[in-house]
Amino acid sequence: MTTISPQRERRVLARTLVGPTAGITIRRSLFFFMLFLAVIGPWIETIGQWIPIPVYDPLRPDPFNPVSPPSAEHWFGTDTLGLDIFTRVIVATRVDFTLALIGVMLGGGLGCLAGAWSAYRRGWVDMIALRIVEVVQSFPVLLLGLALFAALGPLDIFGPVDHGMAVLVIAIAMVNFPLYLRQVRSVLLPLTEAEFVQAAKCAGLGAWGIVWNHFIPNARGQILALFPLTCAYAIQIIAGLSFIGLGIEPPNPEWGSMIKTGATLIVQGHWWVSVFPGAFIVLSVYSLTGFSARSETLVGPGGTSA
């Protein structure tokens, strides 16, 4: 097992987020472009007043202009309600990215802690953690999502937070929890007998102190590699659940529900309603998985090449 020096860690971070020596890749450009769209999403109408791009209120239907093909007025066409697809795919970027990020951070964070604790304590704690992971992972993702919506649907427990969004976040967290737990546990398991851990114990550091200060930092590289990948996966989950009618309520823009709107129209030749939100999902996932591949390369044993 390789431990990573602070210098190398900083280098990995810098190369992952800013750029390797080989230059800017297409995936990274795409990612920053999507990130840019996610940031400007809510203000897209205001931006449309300054620069000449045809953007509209993403929630205001034009009943006299439904299912119109891409044109100068509507770059990506309109859907069955006459909503502008170009505006909506941009606004949806933030929704999908934010939910994915929160869900992964929640599930991943808890998974990391549980994985590190499980690796440190071993024994029955480890066994219980692994059984929980196996149970959760034995459910297909969509089935797990359906079950969650069925169970949490009638409960008014999220206060002012949108109920559908909250359940989506929980679903993503539940899917990610075992992924991170397993990954972190497998990385840290060999470290329990390491000298620096023994030294920390001798120095009187408590169990949580050791886990927090000595275990988690050693798994940071793997977490970093896993993070973009799981975010991409989470975007797919959000889109999948929205496609089957769970999560984001229409007419709020979300890629999966937008694809669903257009799914039945494709056979009639109205391809644009589904294709553009679908393309945005593909691009997002593509850009994020690229990040993951790069992170893995950078943090792998001896992996300094870009």
Place this chain on the structure above:
Amino acid sequence: MKMLWKRVPSAIAVVAALAMIAVACGGTETVTVTEEVVVTSIVTEVVTEEVVVTETETVIEEVVVTETETVIEEVVVTETETVEVMVDDSEARTLRIAIADDVEQLDPALGSAQLTNLVLKNVYMQPVQYRPGPDAGGFSYADTTSFEGQWIESWDFSDDFQTITLRLRQNLTFPTSGNPVTADDAIYTINRALATGPAGPAWVWGNIGVTSIDQIERVDDRTLIVHNARPSTIVLPLMRDQTMGIMDSVTIQANSTEDDPWGRDWLKQNYAGNGRYVVDSWERGSRMVLKRNPTWTGFQPYFETVELLTVPEAANRLALLQSGDVDIALDLSVQQLATAAGSDGVKVLSVPDRNGINVLMNNQAPPFDNVTLRKAMSYAVDYNAIVNGVLDGQAVPSQGPISVNSRFFDLYNLEDAWLYEHDPDRARELMAEAGYPDGFEFEMVIRQNVPLDEAVATNLKAQFADLGIDMSIRPVTGAEMFDELFGLTYGGMAFRGGLLDYVDDPYYQFFLWWDSQDAAINWTGFVDARIDEILDETASVVSDPGRREPYREAVTRLVDAAPMLWLANANYTLAMREDIGGFTLHPDGLLWFATLNRAG
């Protein structure tokens, strides 16, 4: 890269082979289609001969045989092909309809979904039905003032309208059992209806005034007398209800148990009727086949077989219609109807109807317990956007509780009772007057995954947002929607598609919706004591001149109180193959198979 280039020739070979296979398959299909076209024209000829030559059945048979044989000799050579012609003849006499859901069940006493009601109407025989009206341009409206007997042949009202003498049609039998239709079956049917109520036929008989089987006197084997009936204008219109089908009492009793004395469980899955069509087979979830009733001796429907094919996805129903695999596709969206209208061989019938596109407001809970605010909402709606945008012009703006396409709208001159038009300034004034100058929040409940509901709700949300009103949309299942409506638990507004009164009569509309004590579907919680009085006073008035002024007053009061948003009266729309004709629109909007043919 080099390897890739090496594979190109084999890839081309595979693609070419696939293309050849595809062409081969396509060619075969073309041949089949051509044969079908030829045969269809033969059948058309035969039908023409039937009509022109004579009306007696014997001669029809002779003509049919002769013509068919002649043409077969000309066109077809081998024996195998002769068999194909015979099959194709029945093909032409088969009507295929793509439906969205499976039929729920087959007991007339329990039907609720529109599709189930449609089937029950066609496979059971009601006491009476409307006669078709005159041709209105490729279709006809049912004449709601003229009835023809079905299982009753004739009827007489006493002078006080409280006694009705019903004479049963003779020589009817139940085709699946062979049992004759008798007065005992009629009495059993009424008794079963009353016992299995209070909904369904019990509710219908109750409104006719029959609440006990003791009110039915059996005079002889074909005569019944109904005593102490409730006089009203809707006695006969109620008797055409799809729940009123006569049942084979012998068969149902044979399949009843101690725990289930009226055979309800059995009748849900089985059939004991004698409609113009009878249920031949039913594969749950996929297909129901109906056959023309061989025991009916009156006018014979053109189609010998009606196949109802369950196709849940609307786009697939449309595709089947476009390819000619089905003759009629039900439940298409506005956009799909527009696509269908532009397809070869497909036509879309769009007939002005009374179907109400109405938004319900909860009159008993804030904020819409405030009449001024309800009126403000009525001014806030952009009716033109709904009628010409959402409904693509297949509708007209509504003008109150009685549809503008009801014959009573003109008869009672209800046009001057209407108040509202799209006037945002007036809406703002009324909102301020109601105590909401800066807007407010509320929720609209709609059915999930129903395009019309989503379209209406989304458009209203945007329109209300212009006035500072924040409307959220909550999609629920159909069952949850009913719970919310009957329990009046929805927060602000609710919308569940078109609302159609099965009987075109102001009394029916008012006792159904607006009687604060007994309304069957008072989904708004509206209460007006004066309207209750008017209803009591006019319930037994059976002449229109005597009802005109009271109903004008009731409608005026109702419009002024704005208990719901009356947005539009949507057309009845039906997408079908071009050769389908004979459509008659009944007030209940339930497709009546008996008049359909291939002479469109």
